[in-house]
Amino acid sequence: MSGSKCARLSAALAKQVLDSVDSAVPGAPQVINLLKENGKKVFFVTNNSTKTRKMYVDKLSVLGFNAKEDEVFGTAYCSAMYLKTVCKLEGKVYLIGSNAMREEMEAVGLQQTGVGPDHVLGKQTDWANVPLDPEVKAVVVGFDEHFSYMKLNRAMQYLTQPGCLFVGTNRDTRLPLEGGQIAGMGCLLQAVETAAQRQAQTVGKPNHFMFDCVASQFGVDPDRCLMVGDRLDTDIMLGSNCGLKTLLTLTGVSTVADAEAHQKSGCAERQGMVPDYYVESIAELLPALQG
Amino acid sequence: MSGSKCARLSAALAKQVLDSVDSAVPGAPQVINLLKENGKKVFFVTNNSTKTRKMYVDKLSVLGFNAKEDEVFGTAYCSAMYLKTVCKLEGKVYLIGSNAMREEMEAVGLQQTGVGPDHVLGKQTDWANVPLDPEVKAVVVGFDEHFSYMKLNRAMQYLTQPGCLFVGTNRDTRLPLEGGQIAGMGCLLQAVETAAQRQAQTVGKPNHFMFDCVASQFGVDPDRCLMVGDRLDTDIMLGSNCGLKTLLTLTGVSTVADAEAHQKSGCAERQGMVPDYYVESIAELLPALQG
Numbered sequence: 001m002s003g004s005k006c007a008r009l010s011a012a013l014a015k016q017v018l019d020s021v022d023s024a025v026p027g028a029p030q031v032i033n034l035l036k037e038n039g040k041k042v043f044f045v046t047n048n049s050t051k052t053r054k055m056y057v058d059k060l061s062v063l064g065f066n067a068k069e070d071e072v073f074g075t076a077y078c079s080a081m082y083l084k085t086v087c088k089l090e091g092k093v094y095l096i097g098s099n100a101m102r103e104e105m106e107a108v109g110l111q112q113t114g115v116g117p118d119h120v121l122g123k124q125t126d127w128a129n130v131p132l133d134p135e136v137k138a139v140v141v142g143f144d145e146h147f148s149y150m151k152l153n154r155a156m157q158y159l160t161q162p163g164c165l166f167v168g169t170n171r172d173t174r175l176p177l178e179g180g181q182i183a184g185m186g187c188l189l190q191a192v193e194t195a196a197q198r199q200a201q202t203v204g205k206p207n208h209f210m211f212d213c214v215a216s217q218f219g220v221d222p223d224r225c226l227m228v229g230d231r232l233d234t235d236i237m238l239g240s241n242c243g244l245k246t247l248l249t250l251t252g253v254s255t256v257a258d259a260e261a262h263q264k265s266g267c268a269e270r271q272g273m274v275p276d277y278y279v280e281s282i283a284e285l286l287p288a289l290q291g
Numbered sequence: 292m293s294g295s296k297c298a299r300l301s302a303a304l305a306k307q308v309l310d311s312v313d314s315a316v317p318g319a320p321q322v323i324n325l326l327k328e329n330g331k332k333v334f335f336v337t338n339n340s341t342k343t344r345k346m347y348v349d350k351l352s353v354l355g356f357n358a359k360e361d362e363v364f365g366t367a368y369c370s371a372m373y374l375k376t377v378c379k380l381e382g383k384v385y386l387i388g389s390n391a392m393r394e395e396m397e398a399v400g401l402q403q404t405g406v407g408p409d410h411v412l413g414k415q416t417d418w419a420n421v422p423l424d425p426e427v428k429a430v431v432v433g434f435d436e437h438f439s440y441m442k443l444n445r446a447m448q449y450l451t452q453p454g455c456l457f458v459g460t461n462r463d464t465r466l467p468l469e470g471g472q473i474a475g476m477g478c479l480l481q482a483v484e485t486a487a488q489r490q491a492q493t494v495g496k497p498n499h500f501m502f503d504c505v506a507s508q509f510g511v512d513p514d515r516c517l518m519v520g521d522r523l524d525t526d527i528m529l530g531s532n533c534g535l536k537t538l539l540t541l542t543g544v545s546t547v548a549d550a551e552a553h554q555k556s557g558c559a560e561r562q563g564m565v566p567d568y569y570v571e572s573i574a575e576l577l578p579a580l581q582g
């Protein structure tokens with residue numbers, strides 16, 4: 001069967017296939033696992049709202065990371081926490097988002113409606129008078145592959161009601177993937193904000209709430225934290241917003257030139273996107289940990 | 292059958308039913324028809340992209356207006372003209388829009404793809420590598436009840452290709468309807484612009500292209516034109532942009548207080564939203580025409 005398409009998946013090949021689907025930065029799992037073995041606390045902080053904490057632990061394990069559920073802070077989980085602990089929401093959520101967001105909300109006892117397809121039905125006059133759930137007291141927007149005009153219009157109708165909360169997971173406008181990039185949920189949030197003529201409160205990086213979650217649950221001291229990330233506008237900015245030391249890795253979208261441009265801009269807000277340190281890859285920390 | 296739901300539709304009732312579905316401002320048809328009888332040229336200029344010229348003539352006739360196809364300038368027709376005469380587009384259009392837009396494009400010999408539902412299929416990595424039509428050289432966004440994440444992402448992929456044109460019908464963020472309002476196409480355009488990290492060129496009011504279309508086809512003199520409309524930011528602004536006299540009617544969303552606020556702002560751009568004249572309703576012109 002050599003050269004054919006239907007090949008027996010050997011152990012070595014299995015690893016290769018898994019890596020090609022979604023691979024860790026080489027050396028990253030070793031660094032993380034060694035940090036933990038050396039007694040450091042490590043948390044995984046992501047703006048991606050399409051996975052639950054449980055799903056992330058499974059993914060991280062496949063990639064070779066030693067991770068536990070309570071160390072993962074994604075926007076699916078953190079949005080639910082935000083609604084529960086900061087907004088103290090009493091009522092249902094109209095959710096433009098993923099099944100993962102639904103699960104994290106249910107896990108903290110929040111009811112929601114809206115997940116899944118919502119295809120066009122009826123005519124314009126029907127859409128102006130679309131039936132609304134009277135229990136809905138918040139609109140939450142995350143990444144939603146089923147985003148549609150019907151959802152946009154429904155969110156707008158809820159958001160013009162007095163007292164309706166408006167929360168977004170994050171503002172990332174593009175999602176980089178191996179082999180290209182796709183439209184990010186920031187585009188969906190922008191559409192809903194434009195319709196509602198209101199700004200959403202966003203939960204994800206660079207908003208300090210993501211770190212507040214970690215700090216409140218693990219009692220960490222900002223002075224003794226290092227924020228590691230590959231994006232200046234989210235990861236490094238979060239670190240700056242929370243008074244953490246920051247380390248930029250050059251394995252993602254941001255470059256040293258970007259950081260230098262921020263530094264030279266003289267603009268106060270842009271200084272927050274200048275990291276304390278940078279490395280080509282997190283793997284460069286390996287010798288220091290092994291030494 | 293008196294009092295029951297299933298009533299025989301008498302001629303008088305028919306009119307009432309039609310009126311309740313979509314009615315003209317009382318007196319407006321008479322004013323328009325008298326203007327034309329008095330030898331004035333009248334044009335119907337709308338940012339709504341969901342109807343062809345032919346569909347508008349049918350609707351206007353039902354409402355009592357004497358209108359011909361070549362007097363109607365909607366953004367479905369004007370976008371097609373813009374692509375043809377200003378952009379001189381050689382290639383296909385990826386169209387986020389209505390069947391009406393498709394028909395107007397076909398009428399001027401432009402090929403397009405994209406109209407109708409585009410539901411979610413596959414996974415994120417597929418969306419980063421979505422198959423693109425190599426003949427597409429422009430993305431056009433109008434009102435699309437089938438707007439979806441798949442369309443947003445597809446538009447983004449086209450718009451990151453070099454030389455791809457980007458045109459929007461207009462920027463209206465809400466569409467007022469009897470009994471409420473719905474999300475306008477400006478929200479969809481905003482989402483695509485955010486994903487593409489580019490601004491679209493918009494064709495509709497207040498862009499002067501709508502008037503250029505009229506002027507080039509009918510040789511009208513701006514100095515002897517009156518722009519009548521109920522919105523300051525589109526109708527009156529278009530008139531100002533093109534050097535027309537302007538008349539605000541108070542039968543829509545804008546108020547005299549809005550106009551006064553623009554006038555007092557001292558902001559040069561906002562002066563363009565101050566009309567020369569205003570009336571409660573266009574029906575107030577009736578005595579002058581009958582006298």
